[in-house]
Amino acid sequence: MSFFSGWFGGGAAAAPAAAPTATAPPAPTATTAPPSKHCLRRIRNDLRALERDAGGMLFACVADDADFTAVDAMIVGLEGTPYAGGFFHFKVRFPPAYPCDCPKVELATTGRGTVGFNPNLYANGKVCLSILGTWAGPSWSPTQSLASVLLSIQSLMHDRPYVNEPGREAASDAACAPYNEFLRYATLRYALARNVDASSAEYRAMPEPMRRFVADAFLRKFDDILALVDAAIERGEDGRPHRDPTNRSSASGAANYGELRRELVALRAATEARVAREDRDDDDDAETVDGGAAASEAASPEVASPEGASASPAADAAAATNA
Amino acid sequence: MAAGNDDEELRKAIAASLAEQPAADENADIQRAIEASTTPQDLNALTAAEQDKLTIEQMNAINDEIQSNQAMVGDRVGVAAALAGEYDGNANAGFARGIAELDGKYASLRRVRKDGNCFYRGFLYRYLEHLCELQAGRGAGAPHPELERVRGVVRASKAKILSVDYEETAIDMFWEMLVEVLDDVPKTTLDQWHAKMNEEHGVAMHIVWFCRVLSAAQIKLNADRFAPFVMDETGAADVAEFCRREVEPVNHECEQVQIIALTEMLEIPVAIEYLDGSGTPSKLVFPEGASPVVNLLYRPGHYDILYEE
Numbered sequence A: 001m002s003f004f005s006g007w008f009g010g011g012a013a014a015a016p017a018a019a020p021t022a023t024a025p026p027a028p029t030a031t032t033a034p035p036s037k038h039c040l041r042r043i044r045n046d047l048r049a050l051e052r053d054a055g056g057m058l059f060a061c062v063a064d065d066a067d068f069t070a071v072d073a074m075i076v077g078l079e080g081t082p083y084a085g086g087f088f089h090f091k092v093r094f095p096p097a098y099p100c101d102c103p104k105v106e107l108a109t110t111g112r113g114t115v116g117f118n119p120n121l122y123a124n125g126k127v128c129l130s131i132l133g134t135w136a137g138p139s140w141s142p143t144q145s146l147a148s149v150l151l152s153i154q155s156l157m158h159d160r161p162y163v164n165e166p167g168r169e170a171a172s173d174a175a176c177a178p179y180n181e182f183l184r185y186a187t188l189r190y191a192l193a194r195n196v197d198a199s200s201a202e203y204r205a206m207p208e209p210m211r212r213f214v215a216d217a218f219l220r221k222f223d224d225i226l227a228l229v230d231a232a233i234e235r236g237e238d239g240r241p242h243r244d245p246t247n248r249s250s251a252s253g254a255a256n257y258g259e260l261r262r263e264l265v266a267l268r269a270a271t272e273a274r275v276a277r278e279d280r281d282d283d284d285d286a287e288t289v290d291g292g293a294a295a296s297e298a299a300s301p302e303v304a305s306p307e308g309a310s311a312s313p314a315a316d317a318a319a320a321t322n323a
Numbered sequence B: 001m002a003a004g005n006d007d008e009e010l011r012k013a014i015a016a017s018l019a020e021q022p023a024a025d026e027n028a029d030i031q032r033a034i035e036a037s038t039t040p041q042d043l044n045a046l047t048a049a050e051q052d053k054l055t056i057e058q059m060n061a062i063n064d065e066i067q068s069n070q071a072m073v074g075d076r077v078g079v080a081a082a083l084a085g086e087y088d089g090n091a092n093a094g095f096a097r098g099i100a101e102l103d104g105k106y107a108s109l110r111r112v113r114k115d116g117n118c119f120y121r122g123f124l125y126r127y128l129e130h131l132c133e134l135q136a137g138r139g140a141g142a143p144h145p146e147l148e149r150v151r152g153v154v155r156a157s158k159a160k161i162l163s164v165d166y167e168e169t170a171i172d173m174f175w176e177m178l179v180e181v182l183d184d185v186p187k188t189t190l191d192q193w194h195a196k197m198n199e200e201h202g203v204a205m206h207i208v209w210f211c212r213v214l215s216a217a218q219i220k221l222n223a224d225r226f227a228p229f230v231m232d233e234t235g236a237a238d239v240a241e242f243c244r245r246e247v248e249p250v251n252h253e254c255e256q257v258q259i260i261a262l263t264e265m266l267e268i269p270v271a272i273e274y275l276d277g278s279g280t281p282s283k284l285v286f287p288e289g290a291s292p293v294v295n296l297l298y299r300p301g302h303y304d305i306l307y308e309e
Helices: A039-052 A146-156 A173-196 A208-220 A223-233 A257-288 A313-322 B004-020 B030-036 B046-069 B079-087 B093-105 B119-135 B145-163 B168-183 B190-196 B203-221 B223-229 B239-246 B256-266
Strands: A058-064 A067-076 A087-093 A103-109 B073-077 B108-112 B268-275 B282-286 B294-299 B304-306
Touching: A039 A067, A039 A146, A039 B073, A058 A208, A067 A146, A067 A208, A087 A146, A087 A173, A087 A208, A087 B190, A173 A208, A173 A223, A173 A257, A173 B190, A223 A257, A313 B168, B073 B079, B073 B119, B073 B190, B079 B093, B079 B108, B108 B119, B119 B145, B119 B190, B119 B203, B119 B239, B119 B294, B119 B304, B145 B203, B145 B256, B168 B203, B168 B294, B203 B223, B203 B239, B203 B256, B223 B256, B239 B256, B239 B294, B256 B268, B256 B282
Parallel strands: B268 B294
Antiparallel strands: A058 A067, A067 A087, A087 A103, B073 B108, B108 B304, B268 B282, B294 B304
């Protein structure tokens, strides 16, 4: 995990558990030349194209305005798949020879190293995709872009991910069902609840514009999300063992949908309060500073909010636990 | 649709070259290296996916090593001096005879890095070197007609490329760099050109990749004509898919089809000497009957540059 080591900071975040079947991605090559102006221009174009074409299902922003080669990206789980309701956070690193060399992409949403969300997405964060040089098949070409990489990953996150493993292409729906059940709960628990919980390490690891993107989408889709939880309870999945039938995840225990439901309701209240407070702060800023576009710019891939700490994580954490 | 006799020429050229050549695979060296390398794992105990992963990691490591050990384009050296050592002890005496024959025909050779880009890199290096020489011969005066011609072709190529569904944002800067390199020819010395083509992560990797786009665009623009030569193992001929898998990817080796497409797109002929164990190198010229400045040496899996004098 040398590449993104230190990603989860210290504190509450446990070190990602060593995944049983996967090894860390290869370290980047020793060449650490600064990115050329061509590389930076292309990254900027990629971000702009993504903003234009993402349709609300993809998101990306630079974590640090001083370094355009490190991008945080998010894939929204598609409806009708076990990933529905989830927000999957990817760390993207563009090499100095981008776009001649492929970007390095790692999944940060792994239930802290306990969930392999797909046969191609390992619990240690590794993303297996031929265009990234980590899987057999057509390899990278500069005709690819950040958007096409994210779309390729999103296309792996379909309604029957069990069949992504070589040798299981012809698996029946019945064979796919247990893995889907595992993924549905893991998605709502780790790719949704953790990512909207301001007290979590996962939330803190997101750049400010991404937090806002997730919060807005969470509030907008809240009824649909709750319907997913209720449907799972109706199917009798509440309290069943939370276990990965493909043995690529160490997550264990029970799928506690009842508790998850209560948490999500509390998180909605906390998120609404936080969003309202941020908008109010932005309005105040807009009055004191010149120019009033701050709120709308918050979700723009180009603009990383400089005052990421304006919302108080501590207050949000309290709200989330008390509610 | 191309005229019927173009079609016939292309068919003939490809059929002839394929008949003479063993299946070429640029990755053969890499594959051999992988097989030769000792690994602690018991390969039989691994799943198919794990074996794939291992192969991918080893290929990446070998590619990194190639990058750090081989110049992108080397200095000119004598043909026999350059090649003899590689075939020392080779049981097939045909190689030694072939090398002796090439040594009599060609004054020198430049090695090109074995990274899968060798055809494009060698082709571009030699052609631009030639342009620099031509232009140097005229001093700082008007551009040489050949420089004018190729500048026109490259400038016009962008519209053609966009017409076959490449994104402008994807190809724009690569195109610009080649245009700029051509514009700079009148003030580029041979040493400067050599240095430029050896700069890691510089202009070279961009313009070398752009040759792939030029080749792919020509194939797509003439899909009907090229389709019979891009069939996959099931007999399906999807030109766009062929370009995606076999032409566009960085470091993917090149076959006859790509060579013919690139020479057509730029209207720059190329001659290729094929050296195998048969003892007599065979020379193919694309298009047939031309007198190319760009001479390349092909040995199974790799291209280097040859100089007649």
